[in-house]
Amino acid sequence: MRTSLPPHRSNKPRRTVSIVGTGSYVPERVLTNHDLEKMVDTSDQWIRTRTGIRERRIAKDDEATSDMATRASLAAMEQAKVAPEEIDLIIVATATPDHSFPATACFVQKKIGAINAACFDVSAACSGFLYALEIAQQFISTHVYNTVLIVGADKLSTITDWTDRNTCVLFGDGAGAALLRNRPDSHGVISTHMGSDGTFTDILMMPGGGTRCPITPENIHERLNTIHMAGKEVYKQAVTSMFNSATRALHDAGLRYEDIDCVIPHQANLRIIEAIADRMGLPMDKFYINLDRFGNTSAAAVAMALDEAHRTGRIQIGDYILLVVFGGGLTWASSVIQW
Numbered sequence: 001m002r003t004s005l006p007p008h009r010s011n012k013p014r015r016t017v018s019i020v021g022t023g024s025y026v027p028e029r030v031l032t033n034h035d036l037e038k039m040v041d042t043s044d045q046w047i048r049t050r051t052g053i054r055e056r057r058i059a060k061d062d063e064a065t066s067d068m069a070t071r072a073s074l075a076a077m078e079q080a081k082v083a084p085e086e087i088d089l090i091i092v093a094t095a096t097p098d099h100s101f102p103a104t105a106c107f108v109q110k111k112i113g114a115i116n117a118a119c120f121d122v123s124a125a126c127s128g129f130l131y132a133l134e135i136a137q138q139f140i141s142t143h144v145y146n147t148v149l150i151v152g153a154d155k156l157s158t159i160t161d162w163t164d165r166n167t168c169v170l171f172g173d174g175a176g177a178a179l180l181r182n183r184p185d186s187h188g189v190i191s192t193h194m195g196s197d198g199t200f201t202d203i204l205m206m207p208g209g210g211t212r213c214p215i216t217p218e219n220i221h222e223r224l225n226t227i228h229m230a231g232k233e234v235y236k237q238a239v240t241s242m243f244n245s246a247t248r249a250l251h252d253a254g255l256r257y258e259d260i261d262c263v264i265p266h267q268a269n270l271r272i273i274e275a276i277a278d279r280m281g282l283p284m285d286k287f288y289i290n291l292d293r294f295g296n297t298s299a300a301a302v303a304m305a306l307d308e309a310h311r312t313g314r315i316q317i318g319d320y321i322l323l324v325v326f327g328g329g330l331t332w333a334s335s336v337i338q339w
């Protein structure tokens with residue numbers, strides 16, 4: 001039970017919202033491109049040149065999304081020195097929840113002992129972590145909550161068709177987390193832009209498993225319980241919407257591309273990142289990239305990259321960071337943060 005009430009909505013000026021801690025977790029098991037050569041008709045060279053991916057991590061059978069989310073959350077809490085009872089809200093962004101319900105966030109709550117938190121999940125596929133960031137930002141800046149834990153976590157290996165070379169080479173498992181708070185007289189989130197286009201629902205989806213197409217033995221046979229993707233179309237839309245969204249967020253922040261110290265993009269494909277770098281007129285060394293080691297971990301990807309960039313010192317206090325993501329829906333989002 002809640003032991004203290006959160007502050008009520010008020011007419012006070014909006015507060016700056018800072019990321020006060022980050023954490024991430026990847027499973028131990030490494031699946032390399034060479035391993036995939038033994039599973040489908042592919043080659044390390046094809047995967048590296050078309051995607052930039054060399055290897056990815058695969059969770060154990062008994063390791064669910066909330067288990068990975070919990071490990072990432074505990075790392076963020078330790079770094080931020082935040083006790084579980086201080087957390088007012090937990091938002092987990094995922095396309096692969098432990099169960100349809102209850103929310104994966106509730107399992108994380110139980111495991112970390114955040115007894116005072118409200119919990120829910122966000123469904124925005126790979127864009128979910130920045131959707132969660134914007135929701136958290138709204139709650140904190142308007143004085144509703146003080147401390148919000150956001151997590152991007154996915155176990156895509158459970159919805160990957162391991163016989164389809166078009167998709168199985170792309171994905172991996174993992175989780176990333178961030179704790180957000182108002183830190184008076186500090187830097188923080190400057191602007192966020194979110195967008196969606198539901199006319200493209202069919203180019204990236206898992207057709208089976210929901211109310212439209214409940215799972216039956218027949219449609220499992222047709223692999224409708226796995227990711228279906230029109231790769232080329234997704235690629236085109238990703239480049240356009242990430243660039244447009246980032247440009248809008250930068251405009252709202254009153255900044256130009258050359259002001260940005262580090263871009264942390266969704267880690268789907270190196271060629272998508274190179275294409276947006278080209279449009280932005282930025283050199284590739286401004287981009288933080290770890291997809292070579294982890295592949296596309298969906299909602300976890302940008303959160304894991306942010307944590308790595310933070311822990312390795314790639315981003316420093318005062319730096320301007322641009323986070324930009326893209327995913328099924330289609331959905332996209334960008335955030336400009338002064339670290």
Ligand code: ACO
Nearest residue numbers: 042043046050126165166169231232234235268269327328
């Ligand atoms: N190994 C070898 N050959 C392959 C493989 C593979 N793993 N996969 C496809 N091919 C073949 C195809 O069958 C095709 O052969 P064909 O010419 O004989 O028909 C050929 O390679 C070229 O295929 P394309 O689809 O044209 O390859 P492309 O250069 O477009 O690359 C890719 C495919 C990597 C999927 C690319 O389109 C892409 O990255 N799209 C975006 C995907 C993405 O980012 N998805 C996730 C975003 S959102 C989220 O994260 C959930």
